[in-house]
Amino acid sequence: MIIPMPTSCPPESNRPHASAAVLAELDAGLRADSAAISPKFLYDALGSRLFEAICELPEYYPTRTEASIFARHGHEMARAIGPGATLIDLGAGNCAKAASLFPLLHPIQYVAIDISADFLREAIERLQQRFSHIEMTGLGLDFSSALELPGIVRQEKRLFFYPGSSIGNFTPAQAGAFLRRARAQCDNDGGLLIGIDLVKDSATLEAAYDDALGVTAAFNLNLLRHVNHLAGADFDVRQWRHRGRYNSAESRIEMHLEAREPLRVRWHGGAREFAAGQRIHTENSYKYRESAAVGLLEQSGFQATRVWTDPAGWFAVIHARAIAS
Numbered sequence: 001m002i003i004p005m006p007t008s009c010p011p012e013s014n015r016p017h018a019s020a021a022v023l024a025e026l027d028a029g030l031r032a033d034s035a036a037i038s039p040k041f042l043y044d045a046l047g048s049r050l051f052e053a054i055c056e057l058p059e060y061y062p063t064r065t066e067a068s069i070f071a072r073h074g075h076e077m078a079r080a081i082g083p084g085a086t087l088i089d090l091g092a093g094n095c096a097k098a099a100s101l102f103p104l105l106h107p108i109q110y111v112a113i114d115i116s117a118d119f120l121r122e123a124i125e126r127l128q129q130r131f132s133h134i135e136m137t138g139l140g141l142d143f144s145s146a147l148e149l150p151g152i153v154r155q156e157k158r159l160f161f162y163p164g165s166s167i168g169n170f171t172p173a174q175a176g177a178f179l180r181r182a183r184a185q186c187d188n189d190g191g192l193l194i195g196i197d198l199v200k201d202s203a204t205l206e207a208a209y210d211d212a213l214g215v216t217a218a219f220n221l222n223l224l225r226h227v228n229h230l231a232g233a234d235f236d237v238r239q240w241r242h243r244g245r246y247n248s249a250e251s252r253i254e255m256h257l258e259a260r261e262p263l264r265v266r267w268h269g270g271a272r273e274f275a276a277g278q279r280i281h282t283e284n285s286y287k288y289r290e291s292a293a294v295g296l297l298e299q300s301g302f303q304a305t306r307v308w309t310d311p312a313g314w315f316a317v318i319h320a321r322a323i324a325s
Contacts, residue, residue, distance in 0.1 A: 016268040018230040026231045027269055030280075035272070037223060039169050039255075039283035040115050040144050044226045048093055048119040050219040057215060059207040062165055065315040066195045070100065073308040073317070078104040080306050080319045081191065085159040089113060090143060090166070090182075095123040097163045102131055109135045109154050115142050144170075147181040158186040165197035165315070168252070168286040172296065175286075179300035183322055190322040192302050199287045200314055202246040209244035209253050209285070217242035220255055223282055233267035243279065255283040290316055301325075 016023055029036045043051070055063040070077070083106040089098040092112035102110075110131075114120040117140025124138040137152055160182045167175050182192065209216055220242045224235035243256040256279040264273045288296070293316060294304045302320035309316045 016230060016232040023231055023268060026227060026267065030265075030267065030272055031270060034281060035274075035279070036281040037227060038144070040142060041226055041230070042219060042223050042283065043114070043116045043119075044222070044229070045116055045119045047219060047222050047226060048114075048116045050215060050222060052094060053215050054211070054219060057211045057213065059211045060216075061204065061208055062195075062197055062315060065310050065312075066163060066165075066317065067097075067100075069195075069308050069310055069315065069317045070097075074101065074104045076306065076308070077101075077193065077317070077319060081105060081159060081193065082157075084108050085157045086111065086154040088149070088153065088158055088160050090160060090162045091115075091164070092120060092123070092138075094119070095127050098161055099127055099131070101161075102134065105159075107134060107159075109137070111137045111139065111149075111153050113139045113141050113143055115140065144178075147178075147185055149185050155187060156189065158190040160186070160190075160192045160194075162192065163195040163317075165195050165285065167194060168197055168288075169284060170286070171284070172286065176296060176300050179297065179302065183301035186322050188322055188324045192297070192318075192320045192322075194297075194318050194320070196293045196316050196318065197285070197287050198293075198309070198314055198316055199251060199289055202248060204314075205246045205253055205287065206244060209255060210242070214242075216244065216255075220244075220257060220282055224257065227267070231267040233265060235265055236263075239263050250284075251287050253283075253285040253287070254281065255285075256281050288316075293318065298323075 054060050085105060085107045086109045087098060087107040088111045090113055092114045095112050112120055112124055120138045120140060124136055128136050170178055221237045221240060224237050227233050228235050239260050240257045241260055243258050245254055247254050258279045259274040259276055261276050264271060290307060297304055297320045301323050303323050304318050304320045306319045307316055
């Protein structure tokens with residue numbers, strides 16, 4: 001049940017710190033019949049560090065599997081791409097994945113984009129000390145619904161780098177729209193280097209998103225703390241638990257936060273009662289078959305030139321060129 005809130009201002013500690021657009025997005029998601037919060041809100045400074053920890057877990061195969069593909073086939077990727085690119089790192093985080101490719105790709109400019117601007121600033125400062133010969137720019141942007149690059153980004157040979165199967169956070173339709181926006185931001189000499197998680201057994205998938213140490217649970221629960229800050233909400237993380245499961249019909253992992261008990265949550269402009277067991281949907285991670293991944297790129301304006309996978313066929317890295325318009 002949605003409960004209207006009084007118009008009086010909340011206490012200073014509970015006042016929102018987000019723009020009107022972000023507040024409206026959070027409000028709409030929390031009011032929906034099936035409550036949902038976008039996964040982009042997982043990545044405040046603490047969330048970004050927790051995700052770094054997730055990538056070190058034995059259950060979380062995507063990071064190490066993708067890294068093994070880059071290590072084994074990096075020189076082939078460099079030959080396919082060629083030197084002198086404008087390397088645009090989408091969801092850059094700590095920039096480590098892109099930095100590992102600098103000695104092979106020799107980019108002229110590196111543009112790191114991430115929603116967590118503070119975390120990104122620290123990463124860029126560290127990276128600039130190691131690679132002072134590469135022009136670097138950090139952009140604190142939410143590119144999930146719009147992608148407009150400023151004039152500081154070189155137009156020539158733009159290569160969008162989107163590793164980690166982050167494309168899986170979008171539905172296939174949303175992924176296609178996102179990729180078309182990326183295509184519109186590059187000329188015919190542009191391209192894409194993307195990591196995509198492939199379909200595999202459900203036990204492996206579910207363990208990767210519900211690890212034994214509970215790091216993924218902390219990552220998911222931290223979203224509530226972030227929403228408290230952004231929207232002046234009063235979520236108590238102790239009243240919620242993490243859930244991660246594989247939906248085979250949709251070919252996706254789903255992450256939810258589940259109420260442990262009946263409770264009421266307030267935020268700037270609204271409130272809601274949750275029954276015990278009621279959930280907030282926080283993330284999807286779609287898994288693709290290789291042919292479907294290549295097809296998605298082609299429908300979005302990119303022609304796959306090479307596909308590299310690990311020996312088990314768990315993960316794919318694809319290089320694609322912009323289809324001439």
